[in-house]
Amino acid sequence: MKKVVLFMSVSVDGFIAGPDGDLGWHRVDEEVHAHFNETLSAMSAFLDGRVTWELMADFWPTADADPEAPAPIVEFSRIWRDMPKVVFSRSLSTTDWNTTVRREVSAPEIRAMCDQPGGDLALGGADLAATFLSMDLVDELRLYVHPALVGRGKRLFAAGDLVRDLELVESRAFGNGVVLMRYARVSAVTAA
Numbered sequence: 001m002k003k004v005v006l007f008m009s010v011s012v013d014g015f016i017a018g019p020d021g022d023l024g025w026h027r028v029d030e031e032v033h034a035h036f037n038e039t040l041s042a043m044s045a046f047l048d049g050r051v052t053w054e055l056m057a058d059f060w061p062t063a064d065a066d067p068e069a070p071a072p073i074v075e076f077s078r079i080w081r082d083m084p085k086v087v088f089s090r091s092l093s094t095t096d097w098n099t100t101v102r103r104e105v106s107a108p109e110i111r112a113m114c115d116q117p118g119g120d121l122a123l124g125g126a127d128l129a130a131t132f133l134s135m136d137l138v139d140e141l142r143l144y145v146h147p148a149l150v151g152r153g154k155r156l157f158a159a160g161d162l163v164r165d166l167e168l169v170e171s172r173a174f175g176n177g178v179v180l181m182r183y184a185r186v187s188a189v190t191a192a
Contacts, residue, residue: 002044002114003139004132006123009178010143011150016126018153025148027176032144033072035174039142041079044118047110047132049125050089053099056080061097088128107135126156133162140184141166147177 009026010016017023028036040046048056063069064077085099092101102109105128113121120140123132132138143156170182 002116002118003120004047004110004114004123004137005043005120005140005142006129006132006138007040007142008124008126008129008144008156009146010156011146011148013149013151014155014157015150015153016156018150022153025146025150027146027148027178029174029176030070030072032174032176032178033070033076035180037072037075037079040076040083040122042119043083043122044116045084045086045113045121046080047086047088047121047123047128049128050087050092052125052128053085053087053089053092053095057095057097057099088131105131105135105137107137110135110137126154126158129156130158130160133164134160138185140169140182143181143183145179145181147179 008016009028011025018025060077060080062077064074066073069077081097083098085095085097086102087095087099088102088105090103095101110121110132123129123138129138165186166183167186168181169184170180172180172182174180
């Protein structure tokens with residue numbers, strides 16, 4: 001059975017983006033990017049919120065056309081373009097690049113996707129992650145902690161009343177200081 005895996009880069013103080021969406025503090029070098037490519041290429045679909053999907057769609061469809069693009073960028077451009085994607089949005093009406101639009105998150109639909117053969121489902125976007133977490137649809141979290149304090153901006157986890165036990169199943173330090181913290185769900189969501 002497939003898992004829904006939340007993939008997110010986060011600062012030490014819990015932000016996914018700084019003020020005005022600043023991502024300049026992200027430290028994605030060739031080692032980290034090669035890891036992303038290896039991991040994400042094994043997925044069967046990307047599940048994104050509108051903001052995340054638009055950020056990705058603004059760059060990745062043609063990133064491999066730049067003759068000076070590093071090999072991991074070229075590789076991920078092809079992975080992203082070819083991967084089936086589901087974007088959850090009430091405002092998008094059309095999309096390109098192998099993308100389906102869904103207006104709402106349906107737990108039965110997500111569970112049906114998990115019952116299909118193939119790789120896991122990669123979840124992206126803080127707001128969408130909050131929805132999936134509240135519906136107990138996240139099986140694993142892969143948090144890439146970047147060695148930065150951002151101070152303000154968009155937090156990965158908003159204040160809430162959910163309590164969930166997690167088990168650390170992997171940690172990995174990359175040469176540039178980014179640390180992967182991979183957690184698996186131990187129990188279902190309970191109220192605080």
